[in-house]
Amino acid sequence: MRPLAASMVGVRFGAGGRARREMWMKYRRIGLALVVPALVATACGSGSSSSSTGAALAATQQLRFPITDDIKYLDPGHVSTAVDIAFVQNTFGGLYRFDDNLKEVPYIATAMPDISSDGLTYTFHMRHDVKFSNGDPVTSADVLYSWNRAARLNDSYGIVFQPVEGYTAVAPSKGNPTATTLSGLSAPDQYTVKAKLTLPAGYWLTEVALWTADVVDQKVIPNDTDKTWWTNPATAIGTGPFKLTAYVPKDHLSFANVPxxxxxxxxxxxxxxxxxxxxxxxxxxxxxxxxxxxxxxADNYPPLDAVRNFQANSATKSQFVNIPGGRSTWVGFNFSTGPFAPAGGNIDDPIALAGRRAFSEAIDRTQLVTVACGPGGIVCKPGTGGVIPKGLDGYLGDGADTSSAFDATKAKADLQTWDPNGTKRVGLQYWYNTTTSNKAIADNLQSQWQTNLGVHVDTQHTDFSTFLTARQDKKYTLFRDSWGADYNNPQDWFDNIFICSQAAVGLGNNDGICDQRIDTPVKKAEGETGSQAITDFTTANKQLVTDYAAAVLEYGANQYFIKPYVQGGGGNALYDNSWTSISIAAH
Known part of the structure; x- marks a missing residue:
């Protein structure tokens, strides 16, 4: 989900949003059908640990796990990282949620909303028995407060409410706000909420199930500037099945079920x-x-060396669960400046195209994932079906991304077309943010480009924050790029990464690519639902392949170590399984 929009297809999530998504690295074209098939787990396990309804339960039903980094927020209006989201999903809730099979289902709402024939007005009907964990009743006033607050805070996911009338007055891209509430929101009665959109947005109902639309208790939040209310168990009040009972920064978090x-x-x-x-x-x-x-x-995958050791040991092999993930990693090319940028802004410039094609053709994806992700690709798989990974709507199909085909001979011919004098290849650098896995990929790319093209590319790395800023400022020629789906809708990818309104310096289209053959079908798809929307997004996706806008490398996976006595642990392509689904068997 991510960074954003000045118009319906404008800057969907801005610089901050993409940064958020990168931290997540995990995470819908559901349309009105609102159903996403569950993704099948691979390797040594299924999407969750085994579950037996007849298993005797342990006397103590406590689940213990580590997280590498401390949380930043457990405030739905500010939450932006996968770590935070994992906890918020169990302690807060909104009108809708995603179940463990990624199906959007009613939560505080009684059913899916009534939608007007023009697609502009949504009427939500609420349950009358919902309460916060402290016993306060939940009404339509709480929904309006929460949604207006999230829009005012204008944090990474605040753009969820961009389709609603009045958003630009509450959260303008420039200047000061001229309103504090969304004019398109109203509450006809205590248990009804109406939202009027500026334009049809088939994807918006899916976004309403995201954490940013969760309901918070206005009685415990002093004001919009307070960022600490959630740190105190007495005021960390939500509608979820669990509540915070202790938080010691940099040490631990404790939760208990809500009586x-x-x-x-x-x-x-x-x-x-x-x-x-x-x-x-x-x-x-x-x-x-x-x-x-x-x-x-909470996005805290076990390290690759440990995964290898567990797989090699018959006593622990079954404890490793590997689930196809909703994220992709690719080599990005700078379309704004430098040797890969189209001359004179001509997107079809054959010389620049030959250069991008050469550096993509020179990569053997199977070799890369074996080196970077373990033998056979333990924690990732070769990316051969476009930027949207397998299992999500918009995936082009195995091998359908022709730009991912390895051909060293053709790559050398294209290199000569692009750089007949050998000057463009001098001093090339590939940049990435510093992690062990990113280094493994960078080192393999360097080796393959040297072997298959005869070109030496320096690899450079820096801290995450510096990298994100420089990449969005279009300062890199070759660079690591990546995206993880927040929900299963191709709009989640295109609005944030590949459209013209995101191509300016400082925005989330890191390539700086602007091709109306991408923008036009994307704009059309955003007003549609169902199969027609998917068809138009697919047209845009195929144009990305034609443009060689991204040398897709691999599709990630979500890994867990799960003790045999943990029933229902694990997750799907985007999220962990709900704590309500997990139990501890006697052991």
Whole structure:
């Protein structure tokens, strides 16, 4: 989801949003059907640990797992990282949510909304029995307060409310706000909410199920500038099945199930303990010694060396669960300036195209994932079906991305077309943000470009924040790029990464590519739902392939270590399974 829009297809999530998504690295074209097929897990496990309805349960129903980094916010209006989102999804809730199969289902709402024939007016009907964890009733006034507040805060995901009338007055891209509430929101009665959009937006109903639209209790939030209310268990009030009971920064978070929860059963777990432990080796050791029940929740995947060791050991092999993830990584090319940029702004410039094509053709994706992701691609798979990964709407199909085909001979011919005098290739650099996995990919790219093209490319890395800023400012010629879906809708990808309104310096279209053959079908698709929208997004996706806008490398996966006695642990392509789905068997 991510960075954004000045108009219906404008800057969808701006610089901050893309940064958020990058941190997540995990995460819908549901339209009005609102159903996304569950993705099938691969490798040594299924999408979750085994679940047996007849298994005897342990007397203590506590789930323990580590997280590498401390949380930043547990405030739906500010939350932006995968770590934070994993906890917010269990403690807060909105009108809708995604279940463990990625199906959007009613939560506080009684059903899917009534939508006017012109697609502009949504009427939401609420349950009358919903309560916050402190017992306060939830009404339409709380929904309006929460949605208006999220729009005013204008943080990474605030753009969720961009389609609603009055958004630009509350959260203008420039200048000061001229309103504090969205003019398109109203509450005809205590349990009805109406939203009027500026233009039809088939994807918006899906976005309403995101955390930014979760309901917060205005009685416990002093004002919009307060960012600490959620740190105190007494005021960390939500509608979810669990509540915060303790938070010690840089040490741990504790949660407990909500007694007499309005939604019914909270499942079997009564306590959750998340320990903040930066050293991943220590996490694995503690897991092996019985101190943790899982590694992997909250975007905290086990390290590759540990995964390899677990797979090689018959006693632990079954504890590794590997699930196809909704994220892609690719080599980005600078379309704004430098040797890969189209001359004179001509997107079809054959010389620049030959250069981009050469550097993509010279990459053997199978070799790359074997080196960077383990033998056979343990934690990622070759990217051969376009930027949208397999399992999500908009995937072009296995091998359908012709720009991913490895051909060293053709690559050398294209290199000669692009740089007959050998001057453009001098001093090329590939930039990435510093992580072990990113370095492994960068080192392999460097080796393959040297072997298959005869071109030496320096690899350079820097910290995450510096990298994001420089990349969005179009300062890199070759660079690592990546996106993880927030929801299963191609709009989540195109609005944020590949459209012209995001191509300016400082915005999320890191390539700076602007091709009306992409923008036109994207604009059309955004007013559509169902199969027609997918068809138009697919047209745009195929044009990306034709333009060689991205040398897609790999599709990521979500990994977990799960003890045999943990029932229902794991997740899907985008999120962890709900804590309500997990239990601890006797052991």
């Amino acid at each position: 007499n929860w309005w939604g019914g059963s909270t499942g079997h777990l009564t306590d959750i303990e998340a320990t903040i432990l930066a050293d991943q080796g220590s996490q694995v050791t503690k897991y092996q010694n019985g101190g943790f029940d899982m590694i992997g929740p």
